[in-house]
Amino acid sequence: MSPANGGDDGIERTKNGGTPDRTKNGGASDRTGNDGTLEHASDELVVETEGLTKRYGPDAAVEDLSLSVESGEIYGFLGPNGAGKSTTINLLMDYVRPTEGSIRVLGLDPRADVVDVHQRVGILPDGFSVYENRTARDHLRLVIDTKGTDDHPEALLERVGLAEAIDDDAGSYSRGMRQRLALAMALVGEPDLLILDEPFSGLDPHGVRTVREIAHEENERGATIFFSSHVLGQVELVCDRMGILHEGELVAEGTLEELRAEAPVTTELELVVDGDPERARRAASGVSGVVDASVAMAGAPSSDESSSVEAGPPSADVDGEPTPSATTATAPAADTVVVRLESTDRREDVIAAVEEAGVAIRRADLEEPSVESIFVAQTEEAADGGELR
Amino acid sequence: MRWYPLAREEARALLRSKGVWLLALALLLWTYRPSYTVWNELGPDMTIGFLQFAGGIVVPIAAVILGYRAIAGERASGSLKLLLGLPLTRGEILAGKVVGRLAGIAIPMVLALGIVTAAGVVQYGLFSPRRYLAVFAVTVLYLLALVSIVISVSAIVRRTTTAAAMLFIGFILLLDIGWQMFVPGIYSRLAGVPVNPYDPPAEGGLFLMDRLSPTGAYNVATNGILDAGNSAWHHPSAIWALQPSHSSNALAVGEAFDPGTAPLYLHEAGGVVILVAWIVVPLSIAYLRFDEGDLA
Incomplete structure (x- = not known):
């Protein structure tokens, strides 16, 4: 049993603990406790795949996937059901073997160095089941003793909110309790990389919050978090960066801002103006990056204009916020200009142009595309007019 | 010995099940079989012969029932994913499974045989301890062979029902009960x-x-x-x-x-050589197959 999470590592952690860009040096260097390696480790990739392909017969579950997850980040791996997320995670963990391509996890080969990789990775798998006739304590003891760490089952279960069921038969647990137990198992040994496959599934809102908090706590401790999800509402709250997987291929990757900027989804900017709205419209449409601009009129003629605008991206109600376009559409709209932007960062230019044209802006509402609308746009575009429509 | 905790938990889980204790009870009733023919030939060593009755039907059937789902069943249910995430090679997972199941079956079996032995000594006098230990050792080797066969089949096939069919028909009926x-x-x-x-x-x-x-x-x-x-x-x-x-x-x-x-x-x-082959050959095939493919 290798004391991989031994003294050196602990010292290293307290020194660097809490810094968001805390770098994890991959490979054996971590274990040597050599502080000198920390400086170069900033560009170290925790997960790196190149041309990763997994075929089952003629069907590719994952196709030519090149992923890179940097040390210290929270990476959200998104995609509809069946997109290949779990297959990718199974490949990273060496549960299944790639047809083609290469994988490095913490700088190591998941197959040849399976013991070292798993020693430093905590995983909450998807589609697992717990052992009937074994308690939560039994489950945790197996992981703790195999990893050779000195974690306490009580403390781990406390963190995931399952402490009171520690000596109950796990076979009697609800879905959410099983999920919490598996999360506790993933936390054993302060992993450098925490892989959470669909961590929110089967959880009630409290459970969802627990997962989110633990992801942040672990990340602050210095762990890199890689999680997959199709529950998009949670994603914005948790991740630094995300990749969208569709039919085994990565169709978009970046921070939420980057994804918004490059997504084929327009952002709506509503300007309530004092002055000539037509003049404002003309000024706005001259700005580069503006798809179109229109004056929202009160009364019958405007209705199809405003509805066409609303029919654009699935709007903000998924975020749980009131939809601004809906409120302004019913308000006296004669002085409202709706500008559709290619990306959110065009907003300042539009406002500047309108003001330059001598029209005062009373209010500007930006309706940013949600992760969901980006997701839908990306995965539909990749389907290319296919069966999804 | 990274697999020791795995083996320990396997054995514990088995010892908490009813099955192994039913086996112990069955062995108590099944193996205590004094007879004049044997007494005339072996004298007090007849008690050692009781151990041998454990082989044949009861222990092979118990090994199959208690083991055929060991890996195939976990694969089907998804609990294998919890094991695969541990810092163990696939060979170590196999080793932990075999040793854990062996211990889980051997402990109640030894208890039952111990009681039968004590009864035999009280009734028929003391046997040759050297012979007893030798038969005991071969009995453990035999149990290991049975467990190896069962776990190997469970590791190779994808479905629990296939494992059950292969083991009950191929192993119990053909190779055990019907062979001679x-x-x-x-x-x-x-x-x-x-x-x-x-x-x-x-x-x-x-x-x-x-x-x-x-x-x-x-x-x-x-x-x-x-x-x-x-x-x-x-x-x-x-x-x-x-x-x-x-x-x-x-x-x-x-x-x-x-x-x-x-x-x-x-x-x-x-x-003994044949028993060793029954341990080595199935486990080698199982290791090669288990180590190769996709498990999730």
Whole structure:
């Protein structure tokens, strides 16, 4: 049993603990406790795949996937059901073997160095089941003793909110309790990389919050978090960066801002103006990056204009916020200009142009595309007019 | 020994199940079988012979029932994913499974046999401790062979039902219960030699085939230790077959070969070699298959 999470590592952690860009040096260097390696480790990739392909017969579950997850980040791996997320995670963990391509996890080969990789990775798998006739304590003891760490089952279960069921038969647990137990198992040994496959599934809102908090706590401790999800509402709250997987291929990757900027989804900017709205419209449409601009009129003629605008991206109600376009559409709209932007960062230019044209802006509402609308746009575009429509 | 915690948890879970304790109860009732034939031949060592009754039907069936789902079942349910995430190689997972199941079955089995042994000593006096220990050791080796076969099949097939079908039909029915009945017929087909089991020909191949099953090999080795005759049948049958006044379909080397003329490979120690092969061969195949493919 290798004391991989031994003294050196602990010292290293307290020194660097809490810094968001805390770098994890991959490979054996971590274990040597050599502080000198920390400086170069900033560009170290925790997960790196190149041309990763997994075929089952003629069907590719994952196709030519090149992923890179940097040390210290929270990476959200998104995609509809069946997109290949779990297959990718199974490949990273060496549960299944790639047809083609290469994988490095913490700088190591998941197959040849399976013991070292798993020693430093905590995983909450998807589609697992717990052992009937074994308690939560039994489950945790197996992981703790195999990893050779000195974690306490009580403390781990406390963190995931399952402490009171520690000596109950796990076979009697609800879905959410099983999920919490598996999360506790993933936390054993302060992993450098925490892989959470669909961590929110089967959880009630409290459970969802627990997962989110633990992801942040672990990340602050210095762990890199890689999680997959199709529950998009949670994603914005948790991740630094995300990749969208569709039919085994990565169709978009970046921070939420980057994804918004490059997504084929327009952002709506509503300007309530004092002055000539037509003049404002003309000024706005001259700005580069503006798809179109229109004056929202009160009364019958405007209705199809405003509805066409609303029919654009699935709007903000998924975020749980009131939809601004809906409120302004019913308000006296004669002085409202709706500008559709290619990306959110065009907003300042539009406002500047309108003001330059001598029209005062009373209010500007930006309706940013949600992760969901980006997701839908990306995965539909990749389907290319296919069966999804 | 990274797999030790895995083996420990496997054994604990098994010891908490009812199945192994039913096995212990069955062994108590099944193995205590005193008889005049055996007493006349072995005297107090008859008690050692009780251990041998554990082989044959009860323990193989128990090993299958308690083990066929060990890996196939976990694969189907998804609990295997919890094991695969541990810092263990796949070979270590296999080792942990085999050792854990072995311990989980062996502990109640040893308790039951201990009680039977105590009863035998009280009733029939003290046996040869050296022979007892030797038979005990071979019994553990036999149990390991059974567990290895069961876990290997469970690791190779994808579905629990396939594992159950292979083990109950292929292993229990053909290789365990039916083997000694089928051998004369199969051998006479293969070798073209007529075989009358009541008066077997001096054919080395026939006798070798008879002892190739795990239980046959176990009986050969333990009969050798007990001096109950060189036969793959359990010791009362072996003793019976060698008595000139009786006619039996049990094959005993002494029936067919004159003293000193039997081929070397029919030596009783060969039983141990065959048992070892039943451990090594299935586990090797299982390891190669389990280590290769996709498990999720």
